[in-house]
Amino acid sequence: MRESDIPTIRSLELFREMADDSFAELVRGAYVQNFPPNMELIVEGDACDFLHIVESGSVELLANWNGRETAMTILREGATFILAAAIRDAPNLMSARTLERSRIIMLPAEDVRRVFEKDHAFARAVVMELAYCYRGVIKGVKGLKLRSSIERLANYLLKWQKKSGGGARFLLSVEKRRLASILGMTPENLSRSIKALRPYGVVIEGQMVEISDPEKLADMAKPTPLIDDPRS
Amino acid sequence: MRESDIPTIRSLELFREMADDSFAELVRGAYVQNFPPNMELIVEGDACDFLHIVESGSVELLANWNGRETAMTILREGATFILAAAIRDAPNLMSARTLERSRIIMLPAEDVRRVFEKDHAFARAVVMELAYCYRGVIKGVKGLKLRSSIERLANYLLKWQKKSGGGARFLLSVEKRRLASILGMTPENLSRSIKALRPYGVVIEGQMVEISDPEKLADMAKPTPLIDDPRS
DNA sequence: CGTTCAATTGATCAGCGTCAAACTAGGTGG
DNA sequence: CCACCTAGTTTGACGCTGATCAATTGAACG
Numbered sequence: 001m002r003e004s005d006i007p008t009i010r011s012l013e014l015f016r017e018m019a020d021d022s023f024a025e026l027v028r029g030a031y032v033q034n035f036p037p038n039m040e041l042i043v044e045g046d047a048c049d050f051l052h053i054v055e056s057g058s059v060e061l062l063a064n065w066n067g068r069e070t071a072m073t074i075l076r077e078g079a080t081f082i083l084a085a086a087i088r089d090a091p092n093l094m095s096a097r098t099l100e101r102s103r104i105i106m107l108p109a110e111d112v113r114r115v116f117e118k119d120h121a122f123a124r125a126v127v128m129e130l131a132y133c134y135r136g137v138i139k140g141v142k143g144l145k146l147r148s149s150i151e152r153l154a155n156y157l158l159k160w161q162k163k164s165g166g167g168a169r170f171l172l173s174v175e176k177r178r179l180a181s182i183l184g185m186t187p188e189n190l191s192r193s194i195k196a197l198r199p200y201g202v203v204i205e206g207q208m209v210e211i212s213d214p215e216k217l218a219d220m221a222k223p224t225p226l227i228d229d230p231r232s
Numbered sequence: 233m234r235e236s237d238i239p240t241i242r243s244l245e246l247f248r249e250m251a252d253d254s255f256a257e258l259v260r261g262a263y264v265q266n267f268p269p270n271m272e273l274i275v276e277g278d279a280c281d282f283l284h285i286v287e288s289g290s291v292e293l294l295a296n297w298n299g300r301e302t303a304m305t306i307l308r309e310g311a312t313f314i315l316a317a318a319i320r321d322a323p324n325l326m327s328a329r330t331l332e333r334s335r336i337i338m339l340p341a342e343d344v345r346r347v348f349e350k351d352h353a354f355a356r357a358v359v360m361e362l363a364y365c366y367r368g369v370i371k372g373v374k375g376l377k378l379r380s381s382i383e384r385l386a387n388y389l390l391k392w393q394k395k396s397g398g399g400a401r402f403l404l405s406v407e408k409r410r411l412a413s414i415l416g417m418t419p420e421n422l423s424r425s426i427k428a429l430r431p432y433g434v435v436i437e438g439q440m441v442e443i444s445d446p447e448k449l450a451d452m453a454k455p456t457p458l459i460d461d462p463r464s
Numbered sequence: 465c466g467t468t469c470a471a472t473t474g475a476t477c478a479g480c481g482t483c484a485a486a487c488t489a490g491g492t493g494g
Numbered sequence: 495c496c497a498c499c500t501a502g503t504t505t506g507a508c509g510c511t512g513a514t515c516a517a518t519t520g521a522a523c524g
Contacts, residue, residue, distance in 0.1 A: 045458055065378040066454050072373065084363035084370075090464050091457075093370045116359070123355045127348070130362045131316035137369045138316075138325045141304065144376055145416055146297040149512070177470065184377055189512055191472055206471095206521085222298050225323075226277055232322050381480075409502065418481055423504055438489090438503095 001032040008055060009105055012078055014125045022119035031106040035098045042096040048085035050106040054078065057102020060178065061094045071181035073140075074099065074174060083130060086112050099178075139227050146227075149185045153193045154221035155228050156183060157202060161211055163230075168214075172207045233264040240287060241337055244310055246357045254351035263338040267330045274328040280317035282338040286310065289334025292410065293326045303413035305372075306331065306406060315362060318344050331410075371459045378459075381417040385425045386453035387460050388415060389434060393443055395462075400446075404439045 006027060009015055015023055032055065035041065041052065044064060052059075054075050061072040061081060072094055075081055085092050086109040098104075116123050143152050156179070164170035172179065180190035194204050200220055201213030211217055225232055238259060241247055247255055264287065267273065273284065276296060284291075286307050293304040293313060304326055307313055317324050318341040330336075348355050375384050388411070396402035404411065412422035426436050432452055433445030443449055457464055 063374045063378065063458075065374065065456065065459065068378050070374070070377040072370070084366045087359055088363045088367070090367070093367055093374070093458055117352075117356070120349070120352060120355065123352065123359065124349070127319055127355065127359050127362060130359060130366060131319045134316045134362060134366045134369065135320070135322070135325055137366065137373060138304070141369060141373055141376070142295045142297065142302070142325070144373070145302040146295065146300050175470075186513060187471070188473085188514080192512090195472095224297065226295075226325055227297065407502075419503070420482080420505085421480060424480090427504095 001030060005032045005055070005105070009053070012053065014053070014080060014129055015122070017121040017125060018115075018119050019121065022115050022122055026107055026111055026115050026122075029108045029111045032103065033106070034101065034103050037098055037100045037102075039098045040095065041098065041104065042082065042092050042094075044093065044095040045091050048082050048090065048092050048109050051083055051086040051109055051112045052081045052096065053105040053107070054081075055103040055105050057104075058099045058173075059096050059102060059104070060099050061096050062181075063094050069181075070184070071178050073136075073182065074178070080129060083126065083133065085109075087116070087126065087130070089113065099175075135232075136230070142227050144184055149183060149189060150193045150196055151221060152183045152185075153190065154197060154200070154202075154217055155223050157197075157209060157211060158214070158218060158221055158223050159228050159230070161209070161214065168212060169208060169210045172204070172209055233262060237264045237287070237337070241285070244285065246285075246312060246361055247354070249357055250347075250351050250354040254347050254354055258339055258343055258347050258354075261340045261343045264335065265338070266333065266335050269330055269332045269334075271330045272327065273330065273336065274314065274324050274326075276325065276327040277323050280314050280322065280324050280341050283315060283318040283341055283344045284313045284328065285337040285339070286313075287335040287337050289336075290331045290405075291328050291334060291336070292331050293328050294413075295326050301413075302416070303410050305368075305414065306410070312361060315358065315365065317341075319348070319358065319362070321345065331407075367464075368462070374459050376416055381415060381421060382425045382428055383453060384415045384417075385422065386429060386432070386434075386449055387455050389429075389441060389443060390446070390450060390453055390455050391460050391462070393441070393446065400444060401440060401442045404436070404441055 009027065009030070010023060015026070041059065054077055056077055059075045059081065061075065063070055063072055081096055082092050089109065116126055143155070147155070160172070161170055174182070176190055177187045180187045183190065185193070194202070197217070200217045201211060202217060203210045203212070241259065241262070242255060247258070263282070273291065286309055288309055291307045291313065293307065295302055295304055313328060314324050321341065348358055375387070379387070392404070393402055406414070408422055409419045412419045415422065417425070426434070429449070432449045433443060434449060435442045435444070
């Protein structure tokens with residue numbers, strides 16, 4: 001861990017409000033480490049020893065069953081993972097692997113639970129974070145059960161257009177095969193879905209997305225804050 | 233609210249450990265009410281005014297989009313709902329309706345947030361409950377994305393067999409149309425899936441389920457605690 | 465410049481949804 | 495108490511969405 005890591009950690013929402021001594025106690029046992037791309041950080045089913053936080057880079061959460069694999073979500077700078085498992089001292093439900101070179105903060109789960117017990121501001125932040133994650137997953141389920149794969153793709157594109165500043169062109173920040181998995185479809189199907197969005201003014205070449213007529217696309221995608229708004 | 237409600241509420245996990253005066257403060261503003269079946273308790277998108285708890289009966293959480301509807305889960309005695317929305321003071325992501333005559337406890341969300349701020353034991357219980365719910369939804373997503381509908385049904389049956397005491401016969405506690413929606417399929421498809429499980433020793437007549445060869449069924453369903461265990 | 469892996473394309477197929485109709489059961493009122 | 499009515503369930507026929515398999519193109523990297 002570098003000296004410069006400490007203010008970085010402190011500025012994360014989860015740690016911003018807590019008392020100085022609690023923060024010191026948490027950081028004392030922390031590890032911060034760089035990982036190469038494609039590194040397995042956590043394996044589904046293992047005991048949860050550390051709360052993880054992405055300081056930089058990106059991490060994929062994924063799940064396996066019966067030889068199949070699916071991507072659950074992709075985490076970027078500032079995101080925490082396996083908070084629920086750390087708090088409940090339960091086995092991890094998902095695996096985690098780096099997508100690119102990433103710097104990861106690891107806090108011993110036991111420290112987290114102990115500090116959680118005594119620092120109220122931290123407890124509050126943990127609850128807010130957990131509630132936020134919970135609502136995120138609920139939105140994901142709603143998308144999966146209520147929408148077709150083309151509708152999911154269309155709404156995904158609209159969401160990222162907004163996140164990227166709202167311009168007509170922006171870059172996909174995920175490999176297409178992973179995007180497909182996150183959206184709950186095969187890579188082949190994603191390719192075809194992309195072409196199926198052409199009549200709605202969508203062109204994707206490589207990582208470059210162009211949405212020439214957002215109104216028309218939204219007309220078909222019917223985005224709603226109750227599924228597509230990352231905040232709220 | 234009846235006098236007898238108070239010890240009932242107090243005995244729920246969420247309130248068991250908190251200080252007496254905090255509990256009194258929470259209960260002071262509480263409503264407890266009987267609702268007939270099929271009553272809309274909460275509408276998706278509305279502001280979250282009350283934390284709800286099922287004292288008896290059962291409640292369905294459901295979601296709508298673009299004219300479609302899906303059941304998210306079914307809650308029974310002791311379950312809380314819209315805790316995340318109450319804590320974050322955010323709009324509800326799901327609607328809720330009673331399935332049968334149900335007695336529901338309603339705590340003003342503002343009281344919950346205030347007591348949460350000052351009572352640490354309560355904060356702890358809230359976090360545990362939230363983490364529990366979060367993990368439940370994650371398991372649901374894993375089932376949806378990694379399993380076929382027949383596999384989901386098979387695992388559902390095994391899970392409820394265990395919950396019902398492990399005997400070869402037990403009763404479905406849900407209407408089949410709702411079960412279908414929860415499992416992410418149509419009622420017609422559920423009917424056919426049930427018949428497709430016949431070779432694995434499953435017979436369902438009305439609400440009565442008989443699993444004559446659980447080994448054989450489990451062999452095909454491949455249940456795992458990381459998806460199917462309600463605890464952990 | 466070649467190797468490797470992602471992305472695309474086409475052909476085919478399976479799973480599952482839709483529609484329609486028959487059947488069943490539970491509840492209500494005569 | 496029975497007959498009817500309504501709503502859930504089942505069954506069959508059909509079609510669409512999306513998965514699978516195979517082959518090709520394309521792009522990144524050593």
